[in-house]
Amino acid sequence: xxxxxEGQRVDILGPLGQGFWVAGGRNRAILVGGGIGIAPLIPWxxxxxxxxxxxxxxxxxxxxxxxxxxxxxxxxQILGMKELKKIGCEPQLATEDGSLGVTGLATxxxxxxxxxxxxxxxxxxxxxxxxxxxxxAQIAEQFDLPCQVLMEARMACGxxxxxxxxxxxxxxxxxxxxxxxxxxxxxxxxxxxxGSARESGIPVIAEVSAFRYARACKEGPVFEAREIxxx
Amino acid sequence: xxxxxxxxxxxxxxxxxxxxxxxKNPVMAASxxxxxxxxxxxxxxxxxxxxxxxxxxxxxxxRGNPPPRLxxxxxxxLNAIGLENVGLKIFLEEKMPFLRRGRxxxxxxxxxxxxxxxxxxxxxxxxxxxxxxxxxxxxxxxxKAGGAIFASEARSxxxxxxxxxxxxxxxxxxKLSPNVADIVKIARAxxxxxADAVSLINTLTGLAIDVRxxxxxxxxxxxxxxxxxxxxxxxxxxxxVAQAVRIPVVGMGGIVSAEDALEYLIAGATAVQVGSxxxxxxxxxxxxxxxxxxxxxxxxxxxxTSLIGSLxxxxxxx
Numbered sequence: 001x002x003x004x005x006e007g008q009r010v011d012i013l014g015p016l017g018q019g020f021w022v023a024g025g026r027n028r029a030i031l032v033g034g035g036i037g038i039a040p041l042i043p044w045x046x047x048x049x050x051x052x053x054x055x056x057x058x059x060x061x062x063x064x065x066x067x068x069x070x071x072x073x074x075x076x077q078i079l080g081m082k083e084l085k086k087i088g089c090e091p092q093l094a095t096e097d098g099s100l101g102v103t104g105l106a107t108x109x110x111x112x113x114x115x116x117x118x119x120x121x122x123x124x125x126x127x128x129x130x131x132x133x134x135x136x137a138q139i140a141e142q143f144d145l146p147c148q149v150l151m152e153a154r155m156a157c158g159x160x161x162x163x164x165x166x167x168x169x170x171x172x173x174x175x176x177x178x179x180x181x182x183x184x185x186x187x188x189x190x191x192x193x194x195g196s197a198r199e200s201g202i203p204v205i206a207e208v209s210a211f212r213y214a215r216a217c218k219e220g221p222v223f224e225a226r227e228i229x230x231x
Numbered sequence: 232x233x234x235x236x237x238x239x240x241x242x243x244x245x246x247x248x249x250x251x252x253x254x255k256n257p258v259m260a261a262s263x264x265x266x267x268x269x270x271x272x273x274x275x276x277x278x279x280x281x282x283x284x285x286x287x288x289x290x291x292x293x294r295g296n297p298p299p300r301l302x303x304x305x306x307x308x309l310n311a312i313g314l315e316n317v318g319l320k321i322f323l324e325e326k327m328p329f330l331r332r333g334r335x336x337x338x339x340x341x342x343x344x345x346x347x348x349x350x351x352x353x354x355x356x357x358x359x360x361x362x363x364x365x366x367x368x369x370x371x372x373x374x375k376a377g378g379a380i381f382a383s384e385a386r387s388x389x390x391x392x393x394x395x396x397x398x399x400x401x402x403x404x405x406k407l408s409p410n411v412a413d414i415v416k417i418a419r420a421x422x423x424x425x426a427d428a429v430s431l432i433n434t435l436t437g438l439a440i441d442v443r444x445x446x447x448x449x450x451x452x453x454x455x456x457x458x459x460x461x462x463x464x465x466x467x468x469x470x471x472v473a474q475a476v477r478i479p480v481v482g483m484g485g486i487v488s489a490e491d492a493l494e495y496l497i498a499g500a501t502a503v504q505v506g507s508x509x510x511x512x513x514x515x516x517x518x519x520x521x522x523x524x525x526x527x528x529x530x531x532x533x534x535x536t537s538l539i540g541s542l543x544x545x546x547x548x549x
Contacts, residue, residue, distance in 0.1 A: 013274070013513055154301040156308065156510040159274070161266030163286075163315045164301040213295055213315065218270075 016158050020044045020222050023123035023146040030113065031068045032136055034106050034128025038070055038080040040150055041127055046087045068092070069113065071106025071132070075099040107135040119143040124225075126150070137225035147225035153216040160218030167220060168229040171212040243527035244534045245520065247281075247501050249479045250427040252336060252364055252402045254281035254502060256520050257535060258492065261483055261506030262287055262340035262366060262406070263312065267326040268333060274513045278334025279520065281502060285322075285330070287340045287368050290348055292318030297450035302439040307458030307485070308507060309437050311451035314342065314371070319355060331361030338404065340366040344374040346381075346391045350398040357399035364402025367395055367426075370410075370433045382408035382433075385420035396425035404428040404481060409461075409468055410436050418472040418480075430481035430504060431472060432465045457507040459485040466498050473499025473540055487515060489522020496523075499540040 004010065019040075023029075029048050033041045048066045068091035072078040078100055084091050093101025094109050102109065106128065114122065122143075126136040127150035140147030153165035211229045214220060245256040259282040265271065268283050295315025302309040317326065322339075330337045339362055343349040349367065356362050369382040369391055381387045392405055405421040407414055409432040418429050434455025439448040447453075465484025473480045482500030486492050487508040495503045508515035523535070532538055 011512065154299055154303075156301055156310070156507075157264070157266075157270070157513070158510075159266075159270045159513070161270035161286075162264055162310070162510065163295060163312050164310060166295065166298040166300055166312075166315075168298070213298070 013158060017217050018220055018222050020125050020148055020150070022048070023148070026121050026123035026146065027063055028065045028067065028120075028122040030110065030122055030124050031066065032071075032106050032110050032124060032126040032128065032132070033068070033080075034071045034132040035073070035077055036079065037126075037128030037132070037150070037152075039127075041068065041125065042080050042083045042087075044125060045084065045089050049087055049089070067113065069094070069106050069109040070101075071095070071104075071109065071128070072100075073097065105132065105135075107132055107139065110136065110139055114139065114143050114145075119145055124148070126225075127152075133225075134230050137228065137230055140225050148222050149225045149228065150222050151216050151220050151228070153221070155217045158217045160215045163213070163215060165216035165220075166213035167216045167223065168211050168231070169214045169223065169227050170229050171210045242524060243532060244536075245524060245527075247535055247539075249404070249481065249501055250402065252282075252427070254336065256281040257496065257500075257502035257523070258516050258520050259284055259338075259481070259502060259504045260509070260516055261504035262368070263310075264506040264509045267322075267330065268337075269326070269329045271513060275517060277332075280335050280516050281520075282336045282338055282363070283330070283333065284338045284340050284366050284504065285326070286316050287314050287342050288316050288319060288322055288352065289314065289342055290319050290352055292316065292321065299448060299450055300454075302448040302454065304437070304439060304456065304458075305460060307456050307460035308510070309439055309449060309454035309456055310434070311449045311454035313451060319352060323359065327359060327361060336363035337361060338364045338366050338402070340368050340406070342368040342371045344372065346387075346394045349391050350394040353395040353401070353403075354398040357401045362401065364404065364427070365395070365399070366430060367392060367403060367405045368433075369405060370408040380408060380410070382417060383411055385416045388417050389420040389424045392421050392424035392426050402427050404430050406433055407431040407468075407472075408433045409464060409484075414468050415471050415475045418476050422476045422478050426478060428479045428481055428501075429472060429476065430483060432461065432468050432484045435461055435464065457485070459487060459491075461485045462491060462494075466494055469495055469500050470498040470542065486519070487511060489519045489526060492519050492523060493526055493538070496535070496538050497540070497542050499542070501539055 031041045068089045070091045071094045074095050074097045092109050094104045122145050124140050124145055124147040133149045151167050155165040156162045247254050247257045260280050262284040263286055267285050293314050293316050296311050296313030300312050341352045369388050370380050372378040373381045381391050405426045421429050434457045436453050437456040438453050441448050462485030469482040479501035481502045482495030483504035486505050492503045505516045
């Protein structure tokens with residue numbers, strides 16, 4: 001892309017997948033971004049600001065408050081400030097080295113916000129590195145808040161065909177369905193590696209261990225945090 | 232019909248025959264890169280490819296490997312999907328109705344952990360309306376041989392293919408692995424066991440390492456390498472195999488352009504499969520069909536069949 005010239009035609013396939021949607025019955029949207037994870041949150045903040053609705057149109061309060069929390073390693077990695085200001089957002093900032101905003105992580109900002117301002121009627125939308133998303137999901141559970149996370153996964157086809165962008169999600173499996181998953185050193189199989197030879201049906205007993213792989217490109221990349229099997 | 236769709240009445244003929252299977256053009260969508268076809272609705276006009284080969288299917292559903300499942304490498308990519316698939320029941324109930332309505336022949340790629348599983352799948356699929364044939368994926372661990380892949384030994388390939396042959400009279404193509412000492416031997420074993428065609432090459436086993444963490448990039452540690460990086464290997468193997476067997480050879484490995492496809496055809500492939508190229512350009516297959524047609528037109532070649540295996544080697548008569 002860096003080699004494209006102005007005016008050059010490009011092929012684009014999109015939009016693809018499931019983006020953020022408005023969490024119903026909430027009037028405070030808290031967007032949490034880490035590093036380059038801020039990028040998809042900017043258009044989402046803009047959409048929320050303009051009161052655009054993807055789902056539950058009736059439930060969105062007119063007085064929706066949009067709060068953006070951004071974290072980065074240092075001041076150079078705090079991105080999207082200009083764009084956010086343009087749409088009327090004054091983000092709260094945190095850097096790990098303290099060079100801008102408070103010293104700490106985006107999730108520290110989130111915790112502080114919920115502790116001091118209360119969590120009533122808040123909904124969370126997050127994008128960033130995995131440890132950040134994991135922490136945001138924990139906080140959402142702790143405060144019992146609806147939370148959407150934009151999962152990062154390497155993708156190839158983008159349309160749900162290649163099954164490359166697997167994200168582990170919870171599933172209530174019925175007993176008797178083989179749930180073999182452990183990788184083996186076996187050779188290449190099919191279009192790639194076969195994890196293990198098919199095992200005869202191992203009954204699934206514990207619900208928590210039941211999972212499936214969702215396709216981030218099709219079913220995501222935005223998922224409800226409670227759907228994800230966090231590790 | 233859009234670009235790359237049907238043939239112009241007066242243009243060169245792109246029709247080829249893989250034994251009993253007639254294709255209106257030689258470009259097929261490779262298994263695993265084209266899902267069950269439905270994923271590309273609205274992107275590729277239905278019926279524009281020579282054939283569609285569906286994602287590798289097993290009797291029971293498979294969840295696949297832990298992520299990450301993909302890694303980008305120079306001129307290619309590694310994948311370790313782990314043969315995730317919906318299983319036969321859901322395939323028949325939810326995927327076949329769509330596939331049946333398409334105008335491209337549908338080949339179902341199948342695999343199993345034992346020769347009996349292959350045969351059972353073949354038997355069940357042979358009665359299914361809309362299934363034009365099977366592609367037998369022998370690059371799977373053989374449960375009865377300590378996990379070594381079927382494809383690595385001529386004997387186990389022969390066993391699987393002959394079992395499948397007894398189970399079905401449908402068109403059967405065997406997909407060969409390049410991760411073997413002598414692919415010609417394996418191709419011959421497939422032919423002897425009753426295969427109608429062979430397709431090659433499957434991916435080459437590879438590894439990518441993250442030096443910062445000193446961990447493998449892929450959840451499965453190793454993965455299958457595909458893309459332009461493997462094209463010279465695929466070409467060499469197709470060329471060797473095409474001279475050694477009488478059944479048609481279907482070439483694949485790194486085909487992203489019409490020129491790549493033409494190379495395979497000249498090397499001896501009767502048809503080609505496009506795989507990873509779909510990830511760069513979802514319409515790659517269509518463009519390749521168009522490009523082959525243009526090439527034939529420009530070079531006054533009336534039928535594609537006269538191009539197949541036409542490699543001119545110095546000192547030999549063409």
